[in-house]
Amino acid sequence: MDILNAFVAILNYIIVPATAYGAQLALGALGVTLIYGILRFSNFAHGDTMAFGTGLTILVTWAMQSAGLSFGPLPTALLALPIGIALTAALVLATDKVVYSYYRKVRAAPIYITMVSVGVMFVMNGLTRVLIGVDEIKFADGARFLISAPDFKAMTGLTEPLAIRATTAITVITAALVVWALFWFLARTRTGKSMRAYADNEDLALLSGIDPNRVVAVTWVIAAALATIAGTLYGLDKSFKAFNYFQLLLPIFAAAIVGGLGNPLGAIAGGFVIAFSEVSVTYAWKKVAMYLIPGYEPEGLLQLLSTEYKFAVSFAILIIVLLFKPTGLFKGKSV
């Protein structure tokens, strides 16, 4: 019984939240890695693109709610998501036209374009604040729990509860669908194949008649969609606050680099590696230890690091990977 209780505690406090968080990070890292692979720079504006896209989605959600639209047991934000994506994609494409296209033409150094993306980050950060403010916003509606803690206890007779929130389930399912669609697109469609060819060898791709403008535009649209979806899922699961999205930049970059920059599969693996390490290092293991070792009464919480230092976990993993395997776990680019 105690072993079961310990297992449920791990499931409830580590596996379930880390899976949701990992899925959100993976979607974010996919966007970063795609832009890195095809446009060849580290996009510092990605966190704020997520914030902007989520902000737009929240506005559309509010409009729908006041118009009386709802999505049944699902959050209205999912209904608003396509509109949010379309608007964000439009903004990102406009940004590319006005800002980035020039640097591609003059073939500026990647670090210079990274610097440019910092300027874009500034603008997007400001726009998000103007659009929706700096306060914390909760916008999840619909059903709250898939399995609630009292139900689970009554059902199994265990003392440890297991709660799976609806937003967690939605996050995982949506992320799985999005990843499946993305990989299908990259592997099967003509456009997806041309994107991969362009990422592998730009000159060869140009020689074989691939239209670079089209590849770049499609990449931006996909990146905007991934950012908006990741941001909205994160906001549904936790809450929306513009500054938190800026801070997500570090774990997202860490995930992309751990997996190997430019490698989509690696980005997903990296997202889960970062999320599981972060959650398990900052979890207080006291309860689990008491179940597993009968008669053991630890003094402290058995927490390796306090939650304030969760970014230190991403950073430590990043440093370890940089020291030992700079191209990431899955082979990424190293240009």
Added chain:
Amino acid sequence: MSTHQPKAAKGGKWRAPAMFGALAVLFILEGTVSNTFFSGHWDNALGILRVGLISAILALGVNIQWGYAGLFNTGVVGFLALGGLAPVLVSMPATPGAFAAGGWGILIALCVAMATLVAAVFLWGRLPVRLRGWAVAATLVLGFFAYRAVFDPAVEAVQAINPSAQGYLGGIGLPVLLSWPIGAALAAAAAWVVGKTALGLRSDYLAIATLGIGEIIVAVLRNEEWLDRGVLNVNGIPRPWPVPYETNLQQDPGFLARAASFGLDPMTGSTLLVKLLYCLLFIAVLGLLIWAAQLALNSPWGRMMRAIRDNEVAAAAMGKNVTGRHLQIFIIGSAVLGLAGAMLISLDGQMTPSGYNPLRYTFLIWVMVIVGGSGNNWGSVLGGLLIWFVWIKAGEWGPTLMGMLADHLADGTLKSHLVDSAPHMRLVIMGVILLAVLRFSPRGLLPER
């Protein structure tokens, strides 16, 4: 970085004096003219100048890294915050009994942590490949638990001492000016750690690694109460020599007589004098740094740095140790950032870790460097002062302008939303300025020669 060369700078040798002259006019207008745009108080003008000078030093530090060597440091806020720790550690009085209660424990714990890392590195180098992974992991895990076993009770003991006012180790009660070089040394040490891991790899890895170290340093300052009271803030950090306190001045008959002869009341006179002295002190430091930086830039060492920046492969082929030089310059630049951080804290008189915002302290500094002219030390000074002035004033102009624009709108949610959001417009303005300079004038206001 000059990947695409625009036309040569116009104006020749009069360009810099003209720009600085225009900047001086801005500050004089702020001090004398009172209208919608300027306050007309010297008090405000000197206040902006004071922090502007520190911003100029920060910009100089970033310019040393970016302009001399093309290193992209996105963790400016971290090095600045770490430097800001120095005034607390150096010039605050020691908390009575704190060292006896837990100070030694904390020091021993930190030594254990260091010893663990050294042992891990040593084992990694010496053991056969098959064994070393496990041995290093075991060392790290054991070391971590040993560290926590010593560290946790010591921290608890320190934080239990008079928690409402102290609850931290305190400093060693030395003059605050001494803390400035120590702040620089702290930041330099952090830069060594980051540089050692992230340099020599792809150029944007350094940007990402510094983003991380920046956030972590700020998180440490925010949470380690034994060190700097965390979010409870350390107040009453003494002022640097020669700056007096206003209240003392107001009781000094000599000062009162002099203030009266200028036609100032004691209140205004004392605040003005304090701000002026701060400005002079900061100008002295800035002058010293500029002198040193110009000497370095024009020395054989500076030429080598630029040669590396412009073509790493060629420089390496000429026998230059590119990674080693990069590490050196990254440390020097970060030391300047740490110095500025210590200066900023001794100006504020308090340590408020929650105030370290990356947008304000990292990316705004970048706007200063790029606008001023990367690679040009005087450009960074100009950019620092100018952008700081615009940043402060845009915070006031934004709402005023938005108020005027929204004046003819009907009262309602749209109007209040527009007026409320106006202060955030300055982020957009700064982003647009940065993008415009990068695109149309990548060499900035004062281009590198």
